[in-house]
Amino acid sequence: MMQGVLEIPEELQRLQEVVASGFERVEEVFATQLVSDLAPVDQMCEHVERYRGKMLRPMLVLLCGAASRTDLESILRSDSLDSIIDDAHITCGAVCEMVHMATLVHDDVLDEAEIRRRGKTINAMKGNETSVILGDYLIASAYELCSSLDSPIPSRIVGKASAVMCTGELLQLHNRNNFELDEPTYFQILERKTAALIGAACELGALSTLGFDQQDHPITHALKGFGCDLGVAFQIQDDVLDLTGTLETVGKSVGRDLDKGKLTYPIIHHLSNATSATRNKSLELIRAAAQGDQSQLADLIDLINETGSIQATQQMAQTYVDRAKARLSDIPEGPGRPMLQLIADAVVNRTH
C-alpha cells in the first residue's frame, strides 16, 4: 500500500525505509510461526498466501510504534535506525495480520457456500472444511505468537479485539436480508467488524514503544482512536468500492454485499432519502440482488445516485478520516504525524 500507491515526500523517505525493513521482519516471523513439522500442514498453509492483502495492520503497528517516539526525528538522522522498531512491534504486526487473515479465510467459507449453492459441490466442500481449520490454525498461531511476549496485555488486547470482531460478524449475520437496517446498527457492525482490530493494531504499536503498561497514556489513546476512526473509514470505502468498483479495479467480484443480503451505507442513505416510489423500486432491485440476480445492478446504482448517496457515503468516509487525523494532535510532532496523515488520506482515495 505504501509503495506504489502512496507518493512519499522526500522528508519521509527515511521513515518509509525503516518501515519497509520492518515489513520484511514481519513477513519472516509470520512465515516462521506457521511452519509445522507436518508436510500436509505446510502444504495447506501455502494456500494462505493467496489471502495476503495490503498489510495495512502491520504497517499501522510499525508506524504507530515509530510515531510514539518523541525522538523520532533525531533517531532517523542517526545510524541506529534498528532501535526504532524492536521485536515487540514485529511480533504485534505479525499477530494482527494473522488474525486478519484468519477472518478472510473464514469469510471464504461463507463465500464458498454461496458458490456451492449455484452448483459446485464436493470440491468446494473439501475447500470449505480446509478453510475452517486453516482459519482456526491462523487464529491459534496468532495467539501463540502474541503470548510469546513477556506481558499478557497484548494477548488481552488481541483476544478482546477478536471477540469484538466476532460479535460484529454475528450482528451482521443477524441482519442479513434486513432491508430496514438503520445507520446506528450499520456503524455498530463496522466498529466491531473492522475498526476494533485496526484500533488494536495502532494501540499495540504505541504500547510496543511506550511499554505495555501504558494503556492509559495519551499517545496510546490518541493512536487507538486514530485506528478506530480509520477502520470505520476504511470499511465505508470498501462498501463503496463493492458497489461502484469493477472486477478489474477492485480485484475481486463486486456486488457481493448485496448478494449476501448485506445493506451498506450507500443503500441505507439512499433508502432513507428516496421518494416512496423510488424507494419501492430500489427495494425490488435490492431484493433481486440479494437473491442472486445481479443483472439490474446498474439500474440500482443509477437510482442510488439520484439521492446523491454515493457522494454522501464518500463524505461520511472523509468525516471519519478527518476525525482520525485530528487525533494525531496528541502524538509527538515529527515525521510520524504526516506519515499517518498520508495513510489516512490514502484509505479514502484508494480504488482497490
Add this chain to the structure above:
Amino acid sequence: MMQGVLEIPEELQRLQEVVASGFERVEEVFATQLVSDLAPVDQMCEHVERYRGKMLRPMLVLLCGAASRTDLESILRSDSLDSIIDDAHITCGAVCEMVHMATLVHDDVLDEAEIRRRGKTINAMKGNETSVILGDYLIASAYELCSSLDSPIPSRIVGKASAVMCTGELLQLHNRNNFELDEPTYFQILERKTAALIGAACELGALSTLGFDQQDHPITHALKGFGCDLGVAFQIQDDVLDLTGTLETVGKSVGRDLDKGKLTYPIIHHLSNATSATRNKSLELIRAAAQGDQSQLADLIDLINETGSIQATQQMAQTYVDRAKARLSDIPEGPGRPMLQLIADAVVNRTH
C-alpha cells in the same frame, strides 16, 4: 461424568464436593465471559448450550490442581476448603472448555456440510455460517479470558495446544479416504487432535497450584503426561464407540468416522491383520460406508471381530490408561491420586 457414572468411595467424597463446587464457579465464569451487550449475540450463544459435554477438561484442571498439593489430605479435613481451588483454576477450567466447545461447533460445520450434501440447503447454510463465527467467538473469548491471568504462560500453553489441535485436524483431513492410513499416523492425529488439549488442561491445573513458572516441576510433567496419555485413551474409546455403539447408548449417530472417510484404530488393526481375501471384502464395505452407504456396517463389524480388532483396540486404550496411571507415582500421595485413577478407568469403561 463424575456424578452418576463414577462410584466415588467414601474417602474421596470430600474431594468430590470440592470439585463439584469448583464446577459451579467454572460454569459461572464461562457464562459471564460470553455475555455480550448485543441481544442477537446473546441469542446465538444460547445455541452453544447444546454443545455442553462431559466437562472432562475443567474437571481435570480442578482435580490436577488439587492433586498437586502435598497438603491436600489435611486441608480436606479442615474448614478452609475454598483455598484448594482458586480463581486461576476456575479461569483455566473455563478456558479449556471454551476451546473444546469451539472445536465441537466447528466440527458441526463439517457435519452440516454432509447433511446438506443429502438434501437440506438454505437453512443448513445459515446454520453453517453461524457455526463458523460462533466457534470463532468461543475461541476469541477463551483467549481473552485466559489472558486476564497475570502471567502470559497459560496463554502460551493454550495458544500452543490450540495450534497443535488444528494441525491434527488438518492431518486427519489430509488423510480422509486414505484407506492405507498407518498406525503411527493415526496416533499422531490422536495426540494432536485430542491429547494436546487434555494434556494442557492437566498442566494448567498443576501450574495454577504450583505457580505458572513451574512448567519444569516434576508434578507438572507428571500431570501433563497423565493428560496426554489419557487423551489418547479417550479418543481410542471414542473411536470404538463410534463403531460399536448405538444412537441410544452413545447419544449421537454412530458410524460417522467411516462416513467421513476417517480410518480409526479398529479398522487399521483389522486391515493389517486380515487375510488378503477378507481385507478386500472389508475394503469394499469401508469404501461403501465412506460413500454414505451404511447398510452393511453390521457385516463390516463381523469381519472386524474375526481379527479380534475391537478387543485389540480396547487393549490399546487400556495400555494408554495404564501408562497414564503410572505417571501418577510422581505426584503427591493423598486423595488426588486415587481420584485421578478413577477418572482414568472411567475413560475406557464408559459407553458414551
